[in-house]
Amino acid sequence: MSGVVITLLIVAALFVLALLWVMGAYNGLVKLRNRYKNAFAQIDVQLKRRYDLIPNLVETAKKYMSHERETLEAVITARNSASSARKNVSPDDASNMKDLMVSEGALGASLGNLFALSESYPDLKANQNMMQLTEELTSTENKVGFSRQAYNDAVTVYNTKRETFPTNIIAGMFNFNDAILFEVSDPSEREAVKVEF
Numbered sequence: 001m002s003g004v005v006i007t008l009l010i011v012a013a014l015f016v017l018a019l020l021w022v023m024g025a026y027n028g029l030v031k032l033r034n035r036y037k038n039a040f041a042q043i044d045v046q047l048k049r050r051y052d053l054i055p056n057l058v059e060t061a062k063k064y065m066s067h068e069r070e071t072l073e074a075v076i077t078a079r080n081s082a083s084s085a086r087k088n089v090s091p092d093d094a095s096n097m098k099d100l101m102v103s104e105g106a107l108g109a110s111l112g113n114l115f116a117l118s119e120s121y122p123d124l125k126a127n128q129n130m131m132q133l134t135e136e137l138t139s140t141e142n143k144v145g146f147s148r149q150a151y152n153d154a155v156t157v158y159n160t161k162r163e164t165f166p167t168n169i170i171a172g173m174f175n176f177n178d179a180i181l182f183e184v185s186d187p188s189e190r191e192a193v194k195v196e197f
Helices: 003-064 069-087 094-118 122-126 128-163 167-173
Strands: none
Touching: 003 069, 003 094, 003 122, 003 128, 003 167, 069 094, 122 128, 128 167
16 A cells, blocks of 8 residues: 555544544533433423412412411412513523522522511411412422422533633534522522421
8 A cells, every 4th residue: 555545544544533532522412411301301390390389388378377468479470470480581592591490489488478478367377278378389389499409400510511622622613501509599599498387
């Protein structure tokens, strides 16, 4: 074999290796992106469940807390705002994620106020329907927390891979954008909502 043929074979082999590496890096980023989007979908499912429980909770509380109309309306308004933000959110859109985090914080605060006020109503605390709704909401809150943790873990793995050399070159070429962590935007949100009666 002549030197030209050997050189062409080496160049072709290097090209094939580079192409295989690009394909592997691209496919790895796609896999990680799909993983964090799936994890976000799990948060979405739990948030929908939470939003569905809140009107029943408010209706039950309304029978006992007729003088607390502002608090009940605040919960419904916060729930509607969070539900609306959830419908418009994409995990790789920082603005929409921030809106969702802020509305979730407002909803948590208004629920906290509702549960704090409900302590003054012993009949409400003893109501079987209220106890069941509270238990379901507590379970859902736990699931939301676990889903957020799984989502943030998936986002961290994706972002790390996306930012690490040499995969960052492929990420930049194919517009693999930064994914947004689901973080607490207000320090007061770090306190757990008490949903026990």
